[in-house]
Amino acid sequence: MHEYTVVDHPRRIILFGLAIISTFISGYISSYINIWAGITIPLSSMTIFTGLYLLLNHLLWKLKIFRKIFSFPNLDGEWECTGLSKNILLQKETDWEGTIIIKQTWDKVLITLKTNNSQSKSVSITGGIKYFAGDGYKLSYHYENTPNPTAETDMRKHEGFCVLTFGEEEQTAEGYYFNNNKDRQSFGEMYLIRRGKNGKKQLSEETRIA
Numbered sequence: 023m024h025e026y027t028v029v030d031h032p033r034r035i036i037l038f039g040l041a042i043i044s045t046f047i048s049g050y051i052s053s054y055i056n057i058w059a060g061i062t063i064p065l066s067s068m069t070i071f072t073g074l075y076l077l078l079n080h081l082l083w084k085l086k087i088f089r090k091i092f093s094f095p096n097l098d099g100e101w102e103c104t105g106l107s108k109n110i111l112l113q114k115e116t117d118w119e120g121t122i123i124i125k126q127t128w129d130k131v132l133i134t135l136k137t138n139n140s141q142s143k144s145v146s147i148t149g150g151i152k153y154f155a156g157d158g159y160k161l162s163y164h165y166e167n168t169p170n171p172t173a174e175t176d177m178r179k180h181e182g183f184c185v186l187t188f189g190e191e192e193q194t195a196e197g198y199y200f201n202n203n204k205d206r207q208s209f210g211e212m213y214l215i216r217r218g219k220n221g222k223k224q225l226s227e228e229t230r231i232a
Contacts, residue, residue, distance in 0.1 A: 040074050044068070095159040108209055120138075156190075
């Protein structure tokens with residue numbers, strides 16, 4: 023996983039707030055233990071800060087109230103993906119299907135696309151995530167794609183750039199991608215539907231069409 027940016031998200035202010043809270047809690051707990059037990063047990067603010075940071079990084083950011091206040095998306099999970107690839111050199115269009123797995127915490131993310139022919143992983147979040155009121159969250163990232171050795175395809179390892187716009191309900195997304203022309207002269211469109219924990223689509227076909 024690698025770091026990513028959420029535009030206009032006050033990450034530094036939140037970290038500063040955690041540091042202030044950690045200092046206060048550390049002093050309060052040490053004083054309470056000293057009064058109650060008559061002994062002094064030092065509990066550093068750094069230890070408390072680390073605990074609060076881990077709690078925020080893996081749990082608190084997923085709470086609806088946090089995401090509502092800060093317009094912060096939760097894209098973590100599996101997404102069913104359908105796409106249309108357009109080969110510039112061959113003047114050919116190809117439909118394809120795959121699964122996108124997004125592993126996300128508050129400060130890091132990893133985006134993996136798996137198809138029958140290849141697998142790609144995000145390298146860096148170049149443009150990050152930006153919220154547009156009424157439209158949703160726009161995610162842009164740079165990826166590396168490696169063809170499966172056993173796949174019958176003319177593909178070879180290449181890099182590319184992808185832009186996906188997730189609806190505010192965080193259940194669907196659509197976007198586009200384009201590859202490095204030096205390695206693969208193609209671009210295409212993508213449509214995503216979030217899968218439930220049971221591996222099935224969250225939305226019906228009627229909802230998807232609408």
